[in-house]
Amino acid sequence: MKYLQVSLSITLLFICLAGRAQTYERTVSGIKTKVNTIMVELEFYGPSTIRVVKYPEGKVFSKESLSVIQSPEKVKFSVQQQDDLLMLDSREVKVYLNLINGQISFKNKGKTLLSENENGASFVDFVDAGSKTYSITQSFVLDPEEFIYGLGQQQEGLMSKRGVELTMIQGNTEDYIPFFISNKGYGVFWDNYSPTTFKDTPSNTYFKSDVGDGIDYYFMAGGNADDVITCMRNLTGQAPMYPLWTFGFWQSRERYKSQDELVGVVKKFRELGVPLDGIIQDWQYWGNNYQWNAMDFVNPGFQQPQKMVNDVHELNAHMIISIWNSFGPMTKQYKELDSINALFSFETWPSSGYEAWPPRMDYPSGVRVYDAYNPKARNIYWKYLDKGLFSLGIDGWWIDSSEPDHLNPQPEDFDTETYLGSFRKVRNAFPLMTVGGVAEHQLAETKDKRLFILTRSAFAGQQRYGANLWSGDVVASWEALRNQISAGLNVSLSGLPYWNSDIGGFFLWDFNNPLNNPDYRELHVRWIEFGTFCPMMRSHGEGYPREIYQFGEKGNPTYDAIEKYINLRYSLLPYIYSTSWDVTTNHSSMMRALMMDFASDKNALDIDDEFMFGPSLLINPVTEAMYWKNKSEDKNMGMVEDFSVVKAKEVYLPEGSDWFDFWTGEKFNGGQNVKKEVPLDIIPIYVKEGSILPWGPEVQFATEKSWDTLEIRIYEGADGQFTLYEDENDNYNYESGKYSTISFKWNDNKKMLTIDSRKGYFPGMISNRKFNVKFVSENKGTGIGLSKEYDLVINYSGKKMSFKK
Template sequence: MMQIIRHRVEKDRLLLETTNGRIMLAPYSNKIIRIRYTLETEFSTQESLMITGLPDSKISFTVEDLQSHLLFSTKELTIRILKKTGAFTYLDASGALLTKEPDRRGKMLVPMDVMKSVFDESANIEAGQGADGLRVRADNVTKVRDRKAFHTKLAFEWMEDEALYGLGSHEEGVMNLRGTHQYLYQQNMKAVVPVLASTRGYGIIVDSYSMMTFRDDAFGSYIWTEVDDEMDYYFILGPEMDSIVHGIRELTGKAPMLPKWSFGYIQSKERYASQEELVAVVREYRQRELPLDCIVLDWKSWTGELWGQKTLDPQRFPDPKAMVEELHGMNTRLMVSIWPIMNPQSDNNKEMNENGCLLGNQATYDAFQEKGRQLYWKQANEGLFAHGIDAWWCDCTEPFEADWSGAVKLEPEQRMLINTEEAKLYLDPEFINAYSLQHSRGIYEGQRRTTESKRVVNLTRSAYAGQHRYGTVTWSGDIAANWETLRKQIPAGLNFCATGSPYWTVDIGAFFVQNKPELWFWNGDYHSGIQDMGYRELYARWFQYGSFLPMFRSHGTDTPREVWQFGEPGEPVYDAIVICLRLRYELMPYIYSVSAHVHHYDYTLMRALSFDFRHDPNTYNIGDQFMFGPAFLVNPVTEPMYYNAGSELLEGVKKTRDVYLPTGTAWYDFWTNRIFEGGQTIEAEAPLDRIPLYVKAGSIVPRGGSIQFAEERPNNNIHICIYSGQNSSFVYYEDEGDNYNYERGVFALIPMVWDEHNRTFIIKEREGSYPGMRVNQSFNLTFLGVNDGGGSLKEAEKTTQIHYTGNYIEIKLEDL
């Protein structure tokens, strides 16, 4: 049992001496407190890989010494420390309970030996082909004791009425984490971020990089880490979810602006095999007038079997620079897949080896070495970036997996053990979760050193806290095509974004489409691919969902993915896909403005309902609806309505889905403008060509015209839709689209306000400017909904057009 023996108040921290170690509490702000616990005589001096924020030296705190406990308080947050056991209780400024540790004991450190691998002449290295690429493994590796460290355990008594979100993106599709458990290690279809956010108004960041366990079940409620020098975590007061995310990014870094084009449609498949094929696909998009912003060159772009070589095969890609120039001439960007593992016969591998930058398998580069990261960027720059490519697809950023084989998927505990043990062969056990974080860091820092004219875009399969500051978008891995997977992807993405990492996506249509019984993961339901009407329906619904993700990207194997592969104009599936494709581009002014809010104000684009409706408990467990920015309630269809697999026609199936409309606001059906009161579940129309979509009353939504790529600037007007019902505001954002001048204030803001009481729309003076800005702009205004005087909205619409020169404008609805 831990007992507080004495305490000492220093300028920037409180130190606790206990019968079992030392605890430090240090305020980083009035809402953020860092807590450390060690059994050593001194706290660790190891530099954090995830935390970049520093404590605010101006923050003051008080410590009250009472009979049974200590009170450590900032202006907004109090921690009550029980002297008898050292248990913490977390309170807000009013004294309201946020959460608490068990009175018996909240923190535990258990000594353990850290083992490291010795790769001597007895080690046997073998190369083989795994399901997702080259794998090089070492056998007969000697293990020796390296140092002492600790298992850590941080326990809580979570409240009955709270929901917990976060921990990253996981294939099980759990929304509210209460009553569940999760193993936290990096794996295909598992992107870990050790962050929790609670509807009671607080968040927790655990500064650890080892394998972890989260539990809230019969075994207890706690976070356990396998290998750490000490316990180190941060407690963040919101109370709103956006405020929690703001605190997370105060600590882990801001999310940089992604280029405007990256919010457009990205076409990918496994794989475009030649320069000719790649360019021809883009030409087809342009000829059909289907919007497109990027095409992806997937694996095996290198020569022969030289896996991971960061140069293009000269036989299939004879003139990379000319290829990129032709793509750019069609206003399309190129994303190229690169890998951390390199065939030992490749030039890239040999150069890494000569510089001592390979891990023990002699094939995967050491991203934890600065020298290794810089050499990796040098190779990527010389072999690819110098030709003008625009974005990276850093695949396989969890480079050590060991169970993607066989007909039977192993039990979760087996999977955890076999995969973490494989990673610990080559990586320090204390850092096996941080490979993707460091790999992403090298790409970002390398590109920023090389040029400021292109924003970094890096699509990764793994993630960690702080990785977002390196321009990354994480996707959910190599998932399979079936309706169950589609349903589970929605809460996976919402939990990922709840950790403060704002950019997440999926393979639209899923990676594996067919079923191969000899491989457990190749378990799609559609052997005939696009010839199966069941798959076409599933793809259309997945595409609708994907059009409201931060990155909008189709990808997969087994069957083609281009829009015209699903039919021709006039055919139901083709038309359904094109409707959402065009809608994505029509909403580009809204999406890009919200993305600026993500950077400047730590906003979240893809939002669990509790972000905006934390005081409506009915939202806590909803995992198949979400907010897309402040305006849109998105409700993907996750059940077949027309066909089963094998083109089996379904009969008597309703073309609707239940939608819960959160309380506290009215809602507009986006397609019909019909108005519904919140706080009810409705049966929403959901024919194949329509995703149920609602707009919150009190929304201002800028929309563009018909464009073919994100940065296209047609002469037609920006369309501003004002959904009345309550006061609202929106800041319309513009900049140059793809450089880092915005960091120096080179952008323009147009604040817009709807005053519900006075029925007045205000466009304020423009703030700022950028090269190429249109000084004069026309806005088409559409006002939706009219207050009937009794507090209710009735359906109505008024339109007008105004000319905006950057000066204040006020439009009264009664004057129209």
């Protein structure tokens, strides 16, 4: 009788287990199953990239991503089920799905990288402009000591994004990319375009979006931040190369009011012998607000636009021009777009047709944003852009208000119908669509000119369109300057490698008579110094002109400091251009948060005022005033410059390398704070040991001189490697292999320099050249000037050569 009771109990247990067991369907790239009332799909997009999709049972989830262009890959993976736990293993990452509560965890090498919260997925019924859908939430659990980065660009001055709450709706100075990266070696991309809340607390980290038919996110594992960014760019697109000239110095102003004024600026730079590669024409070359963004030179100050462009080119400079995403009612574009119902009705800039300040709202401008989601609208946009500007030889685009401007937003504005559904549904992807429309049309027309698009807003995937994000119309202040550093670094950690800011700040509201104000003059110099080490170096602002000669003449400390850093930028062009090739080829980043290269140094994980520029240069901008004071004996309390005492700044040198002071050659151990004296024309720059730094010739524009003679600076102490990249400087022939590379290798133990055989060929390539080698030591091979004596003078014809020190 006891035996029958035990047997019956075991039978009932198996029946219960069988009742609890979940089934799953194996697909080509993953699995599909149901957990309670939620469908769950896991797909491999690579050995270390997994897409997670969830949606309510009985619904259909079908989405063509606006950001993701990669397709699922046929990845070798195993599936195992143990009780209520399903495991997918690609050898690069293990994914665990709890078949009872739906919780998903990601592990690598036995370590949990990230876990969802139990029951962390939420679907709340929502009616979006008449369509039934959901508001969706997915929450995760992060480790208490973990740091996360990315999420686009904010101006709060934070490096790590732990503890923040963000309302993610694109704005002028705030750009949101729903992707974060962890110092543990993984990233998460939330593929949703509606207004989204990101919030991190000690117990809960979540994305919550207003609209979504399903939860859709990607998990990426990697050994380091570069690996994760590689996964993100594989998903959303490679960053193409810019022309060499885009890495020179750019001058702009809000705004040049005639073509004579614009061309005159370029001529003045040439007369002064100050290098310049680009000039930018800001808005209203089209005339009044009713002709807003006509993409035509209707303004009487621009009567010969073709001559203007030609004049700039004859001065060996390039020109880009402001275009917007809205049109005035008297433009041809407005009428054609309106005829296909491709104009939105919500309020945008400028709201008044009255151009003086303050605006007269009793004379509304009638300006309306166009439907960039509509392919026919993008065709119309390019048709007029091509005819009115591109045909003149304009070299690139400054797409302003690319978020777009949405003034006094009303709830009903988000019900506005776009080509892809409600504006609410796709709101944050607007910059991706408008920048992509211009890029795709230009590439279809010609591949002789590389894309270059300066844009005020960005979204995931925008790097594939040659887009360079700038930080918007920031108000000039020392705090704003410091905030630019973490803003730019987090953009890079969001997968977008190209970023810049208005050098000097756009608005000068906090300064009286700024060009003669010692506080602002110092701020402008320090911003120039920072901008030297950004992917684009561009001076711009409203109210007061910012050209170098507005700050005095040669011999004036402000003028001399600005000139010094512009020249430094040009000396670094071989290094910068080679780094840009690494960005395109190996998915690297130019502005690098310290966590990217020094992840094992806990002291470096949350530093918000210094960064690596490329693989070798540690940059620590000066972000507080040092050389002005109130002149108390003056009854008017006037401010004066005071250079009588040289101030110093503390710099952290990351652990894991020793460092050379760029200016003096003095060597320091890593893992410590040092003090660096910072007169007006000096910021702390340190070079990582083992670095090989190519040094370009003195030039007035990027392509003035060939690189047939380069100084090569070697910083001993560790093995090092650098690859010099060269091509035709423009066009897309590099994509078909028309480029060359020369690899330099330093063996520190053997004190041996090896220059490998040149690889590749392109028309105009230098066959024979000279490398002047300098081993950097204290006061030797330092600063911005070329060395007078060299340790090795190498005549190189393309064949492998080795030299012992």
